[in-house]
Amino acid sequence: MKVSVDLDKCVGAGQCVLTADDVFDQRDEDGLVKLLDPSPPGERLADVRLAAEMCPASAITVEE
């Protein structure tokens, strides 16, 4: 799985951190998304997909 984030779209909602905090975090300085793991293990797919779906700015892309 390949995950990417678009900082220009991100609004810092933090939904992804609540859904998969091993993959996403928020930067201390501006609260925008910090990608911790761009290629998480396959068993994280459901949560990462949910994070992408919940993102209010559609800033997360997941490729399987």
Next chain:
Amino acid sequence: MSIDAERLQLPLPRPNVLELAPLYEVLRREAPIAPVTTPAGDPAWLVTRYDEVRQLLGDKRFGRSHPEPEKASRISTAAVQDGPTGDFETEEADHARMRRLLTPAFSAKRMRMLGENMEELVDGYLDALVARHETTGVVDLNRGLAFPLPVAMICRLLGVPEEDTELFASLSERMAGTAIGDEAQKAREEFFRYMIGLVENKRGALGEDVISDLVRAQSEDPSFDYAEMVRLCVGLLFAGHETTVNRIGLGVLFLLTERSRWEDLVADPEGRVDAVVEEVMRLGAPGDLGLLRYAKEDVEMAGVTIRAGDALVLSINAANRDAGVYSDAESFRPGRPERTHLGFGHGAHFCIGASLARTELRVVFAALAKRLPEMRLAKGVDELEVRATLTGGVTELPVTWRSM
């Protein structure tokens, strides 16, 4: 039931605080973007279907400002979400600056770190309620828990003295009032005066709190208007407690009006509370209106032509019960397969306090289920008075755990 050709008058009367007007179902199906007359008597579009509400919330052709604010449709006589806000020319840049300033203070990680602190506070509130219950047999969860927790948390985060609670809570209530006419606007002015006093008091000794951060940022940035900063501070203090107080109340009502819902949570509070919180966010429907937007240009959507300057009321309540999106949409089913909702909005204006609210709701419902498993409502839902404010909610939440 069918929809009259003439404009519907908002608000659509609802059977009780947990249910919506049945007409919403018809609107979603037949007229997802329908012409209506607002409670203030002005024309607007009411948007009820999930797809359109979500799309509109994420669409930059719609905003909160209006090029000619004095000509814009008014939504209600409350002094919150009643009409356009912000400067039409600079709205996007102003909003981006606001998000940049505030997002770190409300980040998911920081809110999670507050969780332990909240648990201690909630335990204290519950101790006091348990002691009172021993003599009275019935206690008001609204006054004893739903209100004090969000107030204490937002005061700490913003750096507002807790002893001002009575003042700003009463100003918030009046500012959101929908049945008091001009009084709402007067309360808003009073709230602004209170906030200016607070800001100027702080200026000499700025601390580690959000209002101090905003004062610092405003003094360093000539494009950051003073009035805009005060408006932000008022907005944060208002939204930081008013909405969560009501949401806790609605959640308790959903859980206690059907015993099996409560028993399910009691059986596994830690394991089930997150799903309960999301379902309370989806189904809980405070107020009868929705989020307000103005079109910046002409837009064709769902078979209607929205003109530049038109007002739109986006019914989050209706969108979150869309049968085209949710199976058994009107039922309270924590852990349902459809896990997203619009309870915190969507797009650029997504609720900045979502992680704070989620943490508060989680702590409250888990603690109630663990400590008061025998709890039940002491009055029927229909006997509870609903507040005449934009944010809705009940005036009291009487519960008991006395053996019957």
